[in-house]
Amino acid sequence: MGSSLTMFISLIATSGVFTVFLCVYAYLKRAEMPGARTFMLYTGAQAIYIFSVAFEMAAGSLGEVMGWTAVQYVGMAPAPALGLIVVLEYIGKAVPRRLAAALFVIPAISVVMVATNGFHHLFYKSVAFYPGDPMPVTEIAIGPFYILHGIFTFGSMLAGVVLLLRRWRHTKKAYRIQLATLIVGQFMPMAGAFVYLVGLIPYGVDPVPLILCVTSAMYIWAILSTRMLTIVPIAKESIFESMGDGVIVLDNAERLIDFNGAARRMLPGLGPAMIGLTLDEAWNVLSGADFPAARLADGLQEEVMWRVTGGEPFYYQIRSSVVRGRVGGAIGSLLMLIDVTEQRRLQDQLQQLAYxxxxxxxxxxxxxxxxxxxxxxxxxxxxxxxxxxxxxxxxxxxxxxxxxxxxxxxxxxxxxxxxxxxxxxxxxxxxxxxxxxxxxxxxxxxxxxxxxxxxxxxxxxxxxxxxxxxxxxxxxxxxxxxxxxxxxxxxxxxxxxxxxxxxxxxxxxxxxxxxxxxxxxxx
Incomplete structure (x- = not known):
């Protein structure tokens, strides 16, 4: 075995060891790491892919090459989808089960297609193996499903990079190192896969496992230095949407510009069509009357009764606070709706009992x-x-x-x-x-x-x-x-x-x- 081949296999094996370390770390820190299960699956899939590439490079026949290629796709095919889910969980986006299942349709088909390629040749039209020196060469003629798999892989990785880049402006400086690490960790394998697909790598060597050695080392460094993945920033919109209290955002002209899910549940009828209406206009549509407070003073507290047609009354305490810009000037206001219905009913019951x-x-x-x-x-x-x-x-x-x-x-x-x-x-x-x-x-x-x-x-x-x-x-x-x-x-x-x-x-x-x-x- 040539020295060049030995060096490549050693580097790839090192990359696999780094990836296994990340998988074990996620397992050990699963109680304090958000999305630990997905990260374990992601790094586990990468480890299968990386070690399979190493064994494939050491193969001495076409049969061995194809066997290790089939194993390789067991890890490589789902890895981009798992990486995208890791990114979504990191930025605080919910991943519905249907979406998660849909992301694995093409990877699952790819695994089956590679394993059965000898019967249909839809993934590889032909494969030729040349032992060669200093490195063996495998020449392939790609089939239609190979192209579909490549599009899916590249698209998943690109989506992860774009989502992380969009988060940059909204991320505090303390978290930007780990965010940059994740961006590089998504971008470099994507770039390597692109270079490999267009045939710019000598001897047809897949550079992605070598790149994963670098990105895994970066992840390990970021984990040790910034506690990446155990201390994760929570997206402001995730906090906004998960709040139990209703929040309505107004601009300086008291026009409705945003509201959260709790506000929609508290005020049936509140919807995107009301964006741009003044508070009085929106309140009139919802209740048939103007907003009950005369003006939105900072610190305003007002209790209002809300009755759904044909239903029991609900009582909401409305609190107003001014939103200020970077220079301290008022740029809008927040209305917080706190459900005090149970408290009000309890007070009424106590009053009933007392009087x-x-x-x-x-x-x-x-x-x-x-x-x-x-x-x-x-x-x-x-x-x-x-x-x-x-x-x-x-x-x-x-x-x-x-x-x-x-x-x-x-x-x-x-x-x-x-x-x-x-x-x-x-x-x-x-x-x-x-x-x-x-x-x-x-x-x-x-x-x-x-x-x-x-x-x-x-x-x-x-x-x-x-x-x-x-x-x-x-x-x-x-x-x-x-x-x-x-x-x-x-x-x-x-x-x-x-x-x-x-x-x-x-x-x-x-x-x-x-x-x-x-x-x-x-x-």
């Missing part, structure tokens, strides 16, 4: 006292009367004992429903406790309160509770009291209404009794 009765959903005693004081204070300020009606269900214990506590609960809800239908919007209606209820009637004198109480009493008497196929009579006794224009503390008014209620019960229940204003009693 409303769980059985009837009416105001509870605490909430009633707080709001009734406000109503009485407003009536006093306006010199208007205000009345309180206190009532409870007659013989409620008998209903519980006879029909059970569940029916007792039905009775309480039944009374609440009947009474609500008899009251106007100004009335303040609450469950005061147990089977007792209270109504505050602002701006209503005692006579009007008496009419309201009598109307409620008659409605209850006329509408029995229907439960388990039974019609159960449910009546109530009422006591009403008026604060008068001069005003009166709520507790005193409730006490007088309770005294009137007691009189109604003592008189036989299912009736209304009034307690005259304190001023009238003193007179």
């Amino acid at each position: 409303h009765d769980g059985l009837t959903k009416l105001l509870n005693r605490t909430a009633f006292i707080h709001r009734a004081k406000e109503r009485l204070a407003a009536a006093k300020a306006n010199g208007a009367p205000a009345s309180i009606v206190l009532f409870d269900i007659d013989h409620f214990k008998r209903i519980n004992d006879t029909y059970g506590h569940e029916t007792g609960d039905y009775a309480i809800r039944h009374v609440a429903a009947v009474v609500k239908r008899q009251l106007g919007a100004d009335a303040l209606f609450a469950r005061y406790g147990g089977e007792e209820f209270v109504v505050c009637l602002p701006a209503a004198p005692l006579a009007e309160a008496a009419e309201t109480a009598e109307r409620i009493r008659a409605a209850l008497a006329a509408e029995p509770l229907r439960a388990d196929g039974l019609a159960i009579a449910v009546t109530a006794s009422f006591g009403a009291a008026e604060a008068g224009p001069a005003g009166e503390p709520l507790q005193a008014l409730l006490k007088r209404a309770d005294m009137a209620l007691y009189e109604a019960k003592r008189a036989g229940r299912n009736r209304v009794r009034l307690h005259e204003p304190a001023a009238a009693l003193n007179a």
Whole structure:
């Protein structure tokens, strides 16, 4: 074996060792290396290709050459597709399974075509082997599928180079060394393959394995010096698209120039056709109204309710921040949409529990006292009367004992429903406790309160509770009291209404009794 051939085989073998080292490194660092699996497959395929070339160069017959060529394509055919996927993963582009599968169609066919070339000669029309000195020479006449495979290989590698070059401007200086290494690592084998295909290499020697020796050494250096592939820059658009919060980008004229996937999901209807519209115009298309904030001040926080047609409301907190250019001037603004629907619903539930009765959903005693004081204070300020009606269900214990506590609960809800239908919007209606209820009637004198109480009493008497196929009579006794224009503390008014209620019960229940204003009693 000539010294030149020995040197070439040694260099190729060294290249294979470097490539195996990269494959093992990726395996050992797989927990911290994004895309480690793809990189392992990529370097593994290259190693198969490189060692097969070395064995092919050492072959002594055409049969051996063709055998090692078939093995060579097992690694060489998928390597460009794997390299392209490595690049896509490095720059943060998602690789759908269908796309990944499509990239391996031609490589898979190429492997089969080379292995079966003796039957169809579609890959190589003819192959001749000359032992020669100083190096053996293999002459081939390429077939149509060889050309297709070459186009695919060159196109995949060129696509990887272009994608990396486009990333250069958006990559921070700290990452540019590893990016440059990847660019060279993609470009040099592509250039070598091109030179080989046009027949510029003496003796028909494939220069790519030798070039991979250089690129593998560069990868090893970059890994050791810059921790390439374990510390990988994340593309800004990947961050933008993967954010859970919606982001809308506006220019200085408040025109829509970009938005992320989360914003599209939050605001159904938001789409590319709205690019260029002002925020008010876009919001009007989406919701039928202008943007809810008057101006997009830096640090603006605004909560808006968003309802999809026929669906439940969603609540979004909108935060605005100014985007500044390199010289510090404002060049646009960002609107961040944060989904606070669950938080808002939880707050509503807590408020419901704090201020409303769980059985009837009416105001509870605490909430009633707080709001009734406000109503009485407003009536006093306006010199208007205000009345309180206190009532409870007659013989409620008998209903519980006879029909059970569940029916007792039905009775309480039944009374609440009947009474609500008899009251106007100004009335303040609450469950005061147990089977007792209270109504505050602002701006209503005692006579009007008496009419309201009598109307409620008659409605209850006329509408029995229907439960388990039974019609159960449910009546109530009422006591009403008026604060008068001069005003009166709520507790005193409730006490007088309770005294009137007691009189109604003592008189036989299912009736209304009034307690005259304190001023009238003193007179």
